[in-house]
Each structure stands twice: as structure tokens, then as C-alpha cells.
Amino acid sequence: MQSYWEMQEHFDVIPMDRQAYVEEVMDHYKNPRGKGKLEHADFCAKDENPLCGDEISICAKVKAGKLQEIKFDGHGCAICIASSSMLMEKATGMKMEKALKIKREDVLSNFGEISPVRTKCALLSLKVLKLGICSFLGKKAPLE
Numbered sequence: 001m002q003s004y005w006e007m008q009e010h011f012d013v014i015p016m017d018r019q020a021y022v023e024e025v026m027d028h029y030k031n032p033r034g035k036g037k038l039e040h041a042d043f044c045a046k047d048e049n050p051l052c053g054d055e056i057s058i059c060a061k062v063k064a065g066k067l068q069e070i071k072f073d074g075h076g077c078a079i080c081i082a083s084s085s086m087l088m089e090k091a092t093g094m095k096m097e098k099a100l101k102i103k104r105e106d107v108l109s110n111f112g113e114i115s116p117v118r119t120k121c122a123l124l125s126l127k128v129l130k131l132g133i134c135s136f137l138g139k140k141a142p143l144e
């Protein structure tokens, strides 16, 4: 069965109980928070999702172990951009150690029901953020 994201793209039909998720996601997609370049960043990381063509880079300034300022840049589908925007809101001011513990489920819960292909789109920004933090801290990056 197709997820409502695919239904929306192909038929413009969304079940009523999914409407709130879709509106929230589309709002983040159209007005992404924390998108742009960050000067004098302490770390930057980048990765892509070749399945969809999403490409995201994340740069951050670190102070006292916290992500004092954080921005993403790049391009991707609505889910990828919205997910990045939501992550910037969530992770700003967060301790790096805590940000490393953000779970896949925490991100995916913003989207309600989501198909496996779209899961990679939604999780790309979290992966990039963790890559950046790990390289900054000199840790081994998580595999996923």
C-alpha cells in the first residue's frame, strides 16, 4: 500500500486524519527554519540520499558542548527539507551528547505514516547531524 505522501504526489488525496501532519510538513518545506550558510562554523557535514536525489549539509557553532547555532543547506524533496527544518528547531541549543541520542523514531513521528523509501528522505538530516557531531568529538559515527 502506498503511503499518503505518495498518494498526495500522485493524486492529491490525503486522508482527513493525516491532514495535520501534512500541513505541518508543508509549512516547514515552504518556510524552512535554519536554512542557509553559517559563517565560522565549528563543524560541517554533508551527505546525500541517491535514491531520491536529496543532498543536505549541516554546519554548527559549538559552545560549552552545546549546538549554539545550527544551519542546514542543500536541496531535496518536501520530506527531506521539512525534516531538516524540524531538526534545526529541535537541536538548536541542545547538548551534542543529547543530539546524538535523537532516535529515528523521534524524527519519523513527525510524519505519521511513511513508506520505507521516504524514510531515508526523512532521516538524512539526522544522519548528517550525527556525522558532524561525531567528527567534531572524534567519535565513530553511528552506522545508520
Ligand SMILES: [Zn+2]
Residues within 6 Å of the ligand: 049, 052, 053, 054, 076, 077, 078, 079, 080, 121
Ligand atoms: Zn527525498
